[in-house]
Amino acid sequence: MSEREHVEATPTYIENKTYDEISVGDSAQLTRTLKTQDIELFAVMSGDVNPAHVDVEYAKTDMFHGVIAHGMWGGALISAVLGTQLPGPGTIFLTQSLQFMAPVGLGDTVKVRVEVTEKHPKGRLTLACTCFNEHNTLVINGTAEVIAPREKVRRPRIVLPEVHLHVQGAQYAKLIAATHHLPPIRTAVVHPCDELSITGALEAARQGMIVPILVGPTAKIHAAAKAAGESLDGIEIIDAAHSHAAADAAVALVRASHVAALMKGSLHTDELMNAVVNTDTGLRTERRMSHIYVLDVPPYPKPLFITDAAINIYPDIGTKRDIVQNAIDLAHTLGIPQPKVAILSAVETVNPHITSTLDAAALCKMADRGQITGGLLDGPLAFDNAISASAAATKGIVSDVAGDADILVAPDLEAANMMAKQLIYLAGADAAGIVLGARVPIILTSRADSPMARLASCALAQCFINNGNNGTSGEKTAP
Numbered sequence: 001m002s003e004r005e006h007v008e009a010t011p012t013y014i015e016n017k018t019y020d021e022i023s024v025g026d027s028a029q030l031t032r033t034l035k036t037q038d039i040e041l042f043a044v045m046s047g048d049v050n051p052a053h054v055d056v057e058y059a060k061t062d063m064f065h066g067v068i069a070h071g072m073w074g075g076a077l078i079s080a081v082l083g084t085q086l087p088g089p090g091t092i093f094l095t096q097s098l099q100f101m102a103p104v105g106l107g108d109t110v111k112v113r114v115e116v117t118e119k120h121p122k123g124r125l126t127l128a129c130t131c132f133n134e135h136n137t138l139v140i141n142g143t144a145e146v147i148a149p150r151e152k153v154r155r156p157r158i159v160l161p162e163v164h165l166h167v168q169g170a171q172y173a174k175l176i177a178a179t180h181h182l183p184p185i186r187t188a189v190v191h192p193c194d195e196l197s198i199t200g201a202l203e204a205a206r207q208g209m210i211v212p213i214l215v216g217p218t219a220k221i222h223a224a225a226k227a228a229g230e231s232l233d234g235i236e237i238i239d240a241a242h243s244h245a246a247a248d249a250a251v252a253l254v255r256a257s258h259v260a261a262l263m264k265g266s267l268h269t270d271e272l273m274n275a276v277v278n279t280d281t282g283l284r285t286e287r288r289m290s291h292i293y294v295l296d297v298p299p300y301p302k303p304l305f306i307t308d309a310a311i312n313i314y315p316d317i318g319t320k321r322d323i324v325q326n327a328i329d330l331a332h333t334l335g336i337p338q339p340k341v342a343i344l345s346a347v348e349t350v351n352p353h354i355t356s357t358l359d360a361a362a363l364c365k366m367a368d369r370g371q372i373t374g375g376l377l378d379g380p381l382a383f384d385n386a387i388s389a390s391a392a393a394t395k396g397i398v399s400d401v402a403g404d405a406d407i408l409v410a411p412d413l414e415a416a417n418m419m420a421k422q423l424i425y426l427a428g429a430d431a432a433g434i435v436l437g438a439r440v441p442i443i444l445t446s447r448a449d450s451p452m453a454r455l456a457s458c459a460l461a462q463c464f465i466n467n468g469n470n471g472t473s474g475e476k477t478a479p
Contacts, residue, residue: 014157016088019123019148027115028086032077034069034108040165042073069104074140077112078129082146086114087125090149098129098142109134114144123147164299169430171296171303172456175334176207179459182466184211185260187443187458188250190272191216191243192265195228196447200454201263202230209458213238213259216246224266243267247275254283254440261461263443269310276438288312288322289437291444292330293420294460297429300387304423305331305339305407309416310444311435317359320409321372324363326436327407328375330460333467342386342405343379344415348397350380356411363409376401383408383419424448432456434464441465 017026032038043054048070051058059067075098082091104110111132118126125148131140187210189201198221201212214221214232218239225232238253240246247267253259264272276283291310294303307327312319324341331339343360350357360379367377378401384391389403410416423429430453435442441461445454 012157013154014084014089015154016090016149016152017086018152019087019119019125019150022087022116022119022125022148024116024119026086027113028081029111029113030077030081030085031109031111034073034104034106034110036067036106037163037165038073039067039069039106041163042070042076044165046070046072064103064105066105069108071098071100071140074098074100074104074110074112074131077110077131078114078140078142078144081112081114082127082144086116086127087146087148089153089155090151092147094124094145094147096129096142096144098140100139101141102133102137102139104131104133104139110139117143123150168298168428169296169450169452169456172430172432172452172459175294175303175432175456175459175463176209176452178335179207179209179462179466182462184208185462185465186211186213186258187261187263187461188213188215188238188253188259189263190250190265191240191246191267193217193220193224194266195224196449196454197265197445198224198230199228200445200449200451200458201265202235203451204455204458205235207455207458209455209462210261210263212236212263213253215250215253216240216265217242243271244275247272248281251275251278251281251283255281259440260465261440261443263458263461264445269444272442273311273435276435276442283438283440285437285439287326287437288315288319289435290319290323290326291433291435292327293416294330294334294432294434294456295420295423295429296431296456297423297427302406303334304387304405304429306416306420306423307407307409308413309410309420310413310433313413315412317362320359320363321366322437324372324375324377324407324409327409328372329468330434330436330464331406332374333464334460335467336406339375339406340401340404341375341377341379341407341409342381342401343377343409344383344386345380345411346382348380348382348385348395354380356380359411375407378402379409381405430456432460434460436464 052062114127114129117128127144129142189212192198204210205212214237240249290308293306297304305327308323343363345356350361357380364377366372378399385402386405392402424431432453433444441464443457443461
């Protein structure tokens with residue numbers, strides 16, 4: 001190695017070499033291993049979504065039989081050496097010529113090297129630029145011409161932000177795709193009198209998820225459809241004078257076995273649920289009803305369930321048992337055979353002064369005794385320990401649930417609702433929602449829901465009915 005060759009390091013500063021300091025034969029290099037994230041970041045930055053780089057299935061059939069890097073990924077690495085090492089800060093890029101000799105595949109380690117071959121007047125340099133893989137195969141060969149800096153520059157190295165790549169709605173896309181072979185479910189859409197609710201219901205019908213029966217004031221339903229540019233040809237409409245009447249009529253359709261699910265339209269959740277929980281005419285069972293959010297959270301690697309965020313305000317231990325079981329039952333119908341259930345509190349140890357820690361310990365023991373089945377429970381766990389493996393390790397928590405939870409069970413409705421809304425509005429999560437424990441699943445949507453989240457809520461009910469039962473099979477209807 002030449003005395004003047006600069007090898008890659010991780011200094012806390014960046015320093016250039018001026019034109020006067022540079023001699024022919026000076027060189028610098030860096031080494032980088034190609035990862036999937038590198039390809040995705042380059043595609044996002046450049047807009048180059050050539051399937052040879054980003055479509056695994058297509059790439060298998062291509063001439064290289066696998067995903068390869070964009071050619072200019074290597075060119076960008078050459079630019080990085082020129083701009084940060086040799087000559088370094090202050091360099092003006094003039095020309096670059098590259099020959100791409102061989103592909104760079106995932107997992108390949110590339111050594112990028114630039115070497116000064118000529119010095120010209122007016123600060124100009126010519127540099128040879130090469131990239132070799134770990135097998136010492138030349139993958140890129142070329143030259144660059146630059147104007148080297150005249151003044152010395154020494155600056156602190158900027159710490160780059162951590163990047164988390166997330167395809168919005170990716171988890172929901174998988175969920176919706178999983179329903180394509182399932183028959184649609186007859187669904188009473190309660191008071192669909194605005195554009196969002198009518199469009200959501202009709203799009204779910206077009207996707208083959210539901211057969212909608214629209215329940216509400218006929219004139220308002222037609223007006224909403226017209227405003228949304230939707231046709232109601234072939235759609236059954238049951239007239240009801242107002243939202244309360246629509247809720248009662250929809251519940252009656254369930255009791256008459258005319259529909260298998262309810263879907264909230266443009267009425268308040270309380271209006272719908274008051275009809276559902278009515279002691280004489282509602283849809284109660286021996287299982288307590290509970291609400292379950294299924295969130296697509298960047299950068300969590302799988303759907304995250306949060307319960308109960310809408311029904312039970314301050315649940316006691318018996319109600320929490322049903323809340324947990326409802327969530328486990330839903331997870332089963334979505335293809336999660338043994339969901340990991342984190343019972344949340346503010347701390348991860350049992351504290352007699354914090355009721356939620358006592359409830360968590362009791363719920364775990366109930367699971368040990370078979371009073372809760374089908375899931376793996378642990379608690380109390382703080383939120384960070386439930387979803388972060390590193391946080392759990394720092395606290396010395398040894399658990400199959402900690403850091404990898406599927407289901408988060410909050411101490412009460414306030415905690416669950418705030419936690420879910422924080423993930424939605426601060427972390428960019430999409431949120432689908434469903435109520436279980438009644439005779440039929442109830443699809444709860446919000447005005448803030450994205451179209452994908454609305455479809456995902458319908459998919460939850462479709463999977464729940466077709467892949468299992470409504471969680472109350474064999475339980476007597478409460479009086």
